[in-house]
Amino acid sequence: MNLEWTELIIFTILFAGVSAMGFVAARWRRPTTMEHLNEWGLGGRNFGTWISWFLIGGDLYTAYTFVAVPALVFGAGAAGFFALPYTVIAYPIVFMFLIKLWSVSKEHGFVTPADFVRARFGSPLLALLVAITGLVATMPYIALQLVGIEAVLKSMGLTGSGLAGHLPIVIAFAILAAYTYQSGLRAPALIAFVKDILIYVVILVAVIYIPTQLGGWDAIFDKADTAFTESGKGGLLLNENNQLQYISLALGSALALFLYPHSVTGVLSSRSRNTIKRNMSALPAYSFLLGLIALLGFMALAAGTKPLLLPNGNPDTSTIVPELFNDQFSDWFTGVAFAAVGIGALVPAAIMSIAAANLFTRNIYREYIRKDATPAQETKVSKLVSLVVKVGAVVCIIVLPLQFAIDLQLIGGVIILQTLPSLALGVFTRWFHKGALIGGWFAGMGGGMLMLYFCPSADGKRPHFGGSAFPLEKLGFDTKITVYAGLLAIALNLLVVVLLTPILKAMKVADGKDGTKPLDYYVDEGDEEKPPPGDEKPEAAAIPTA
Template sequence: MTAFVVTCLIVLAVIFVGFLAGRDKAARSSIEQWSVGGRNFGGLLVWFLIGADLYTAYAFLGMTGYAYSFGAPAFFSIAYPVMAFPIAYFIIPKIWRYASKHNLTTLADYARERFQSKLVGVSVAIVSIVFLIPYICLQLSGITGVVQVAGQGVFENPKAVGTVALVVSFILVALYTCFSGLRAPAWTGVIKDLLVWIVLITMIVTIPFIWFDGWGDMFNQIVTKYPEKLTLPGTSPNGALNGFWFATASFISALALFMWPHGATGVLSSKSEEAVRKNTVFLSFYNVLLFFVILLGLVAFIVLPKHPEDPSFANFALLHLIDASYSNPLIQGVMFSTIMLASLVPASIMVLAASNLVATNIVKDIFFPNISGKSQTLVARLFVFVITGLALLFGILFPNYLIQLQLEGVSGIAQILPAIFLSLYWTKLAKTSVFIGLVAGITMVFLNHFIFHLPGYDGFWGLLVNVVVVFAVNFLFIHEAEKNISTNKLLLGNKN
């Protein structure tokens, strides 16, 4: 019971910090202030913010569970940031420059202005929202998992209590996100990230001595008892997670990392292009944590009882490892609260990003183009509750569909790459070819997942079709592209 109480107190204290972050009315005075913090965050705060929204409970619980279940394929989560940050070093500062100069707060804003097309902007927004909502839902697993594990022996029905805690937690997060805007997850993200570093380093230092005779014995047992866990395709069914899957999954995930709305939101909050560039260098330090997470998943497979009758056990392997390894309720409470915060803080940024996309790129661009800035900000803030409600509803009622859709999340979000990345360098890229390619790419993602079953990552085949279609049909719309070049303030400004 003590561990559960400590968990709740720490989480509530951090949520209170989120409310404090928005006590200045400037936090919600405009869509730019509310959604990207007025583009005034320094390099260190941006580092914590992006770390908070990219390294979520899904990364920690999911990758632990992936290593627990399959072994070596989980290492793709280390490989793709290694590629993502060098790519981002050259590309993301360009996007920040355009966004800062033209007061853009979403990638859909950039797509709209780059092609002078509301259709392209709305398409990017819709794709982003559709694939982001199930990602928000999967953050719920951290909350329900903590309550279920910490509540064992305390509550008669920990699962039901977990659902109640889930609803209460997300209502509180929705309130502080609506009230404080990006400043809330920015400052709570600092606390969350510090706790994550402390907890994971503590676990990786102490676990080898709790369960083994030290680091050497731990590695020796992993290598000698379960060598199949350390080579591809690991223990994946039918060997599907092989070398080709590893390469394509890493490549597509690297390209898509900053295409996520919450990732872009973190970038656009920076006060300078140089701060963005430096962060693409120093964010790679978070990879150390992912190595720890995967190693802990392998340890959990060795030391925890097997539960073949409960396929969800792997998803909470890290929580069960904490419960089995540490008897001190205060230590357990700090660790459990860290996992819960790793769900709540990224979820806050995701909800904010999705709400901004709705208010800016759907409500304003399509339905009410003359809406005032004050009203637009209010709409975005109110949609926080709509997005949160949808995530809760779908997460509770249709968990199987959400997991299936999330498996295609990165594959789907990667299909906006031509509209964003290609458009930075190819001035004669036409809006119609980008739209056709986007539709073709997403169609291919789902066709491959449900029908074709080509080897590798679905997003690879989707993006391949997407890019081939764009190059194949773009010449048909070259006059459209040339007209855009001659009248587009964003492109003309880039020439000066």
């Protein structure tokens, strides 16, 4: 074990500093009591524009993103840039959906996406399916935050086998669990400031300094193109076989981004509708940063950087960016960069565990185990479940092969998309029958899993569950073109919903009762009460003030 002591010391100091901030966050804007999910799980629903911008940005652009996107560009070339357009088009797509969801959630005290579905369609079963979907899709996402930390730890020389080799990660997540338990959502909100500032500084320095050492951008692209040509993998441009996959993956990922429970949690913690509007307009600034991060993959090719090896002898592509920094920068700056990645895992992991815990508490515990649970009891259960979720994430990384964990995350995107009809479209219309939504969920989920089964890995070593690129030849087409399985699955889901709804209504099958009112979707900061019965103005509900 050859430890990089300077890097390790700087990493430890910065990591310890933000951990201390996590514990102090419990006193930041401290309410009368933290024993309520509005406070522990949503920060009092009172975060302004700047806090929300850092929090949501830190939630969506994770540590795994910072190591995985350039690693994908390193291995697949232009196809790895799908993350850039998908994060750009996501915000205009979800603009009105999130504003309406925030308003109705504020009016009714909804904490989770499943809370809204339960009230909108009057179906505990549909809400349970949405909650389980969110839990299943979120768990591997939390585990993958450990991949970012593990990548920089390896590059600093902290390697080993068995539990001892994972001890640094266990310690890091134990600290995360402790301050999340105490401070709730306030902890990642406060830490997000430090995390994002560090990431911006590190990446801007990297894209300015490294090209000067490699002969400029012309030389970088030329060397990357040569490397792709010699390897026969990827390229600087898309080819005819992966263009549809690129487009469909970008669109499908954009549709899925704000269906994840942790994304909704960040939005519901905002103070007002205007806060969300400003954030949806400003968050694409992170996409600019993401584009710069992706270019690190080309820089690694040009520099001849080699990833570290896994115990089985295969390259660990997640270490390509840490190794690039090791090669190009001094130890002290590399330590700062590694700390930025490590801290970048804390914010999303905390929010994801809180969101998953709230789903269990509100939509399983209170719905099926203890219907008369008090706010304090709900908060206690959520705190405990958030600990269990983090333990589960650590176990996943220790027990499961790394590549399998990554594939689980790809599967997670296909899974979470199946909540789009009831959650995203449900905000705009109540036309769907609850039975049709349940049927569509099963059809989309079943079809999505079947398609994922036929998705081979890029290296051809695994014929099943090797990614999310579904070969159209499996549908009888004579082509090598692939398409994102999630987009096909949600199309099947919607088809079933649209066909079943009029059939069930014609058969007079009992539907659920809508527990929301039209004006609920336009409630804003300062609107504490619903208008008295009979005072609603239909024209105001029909013409949004947003």
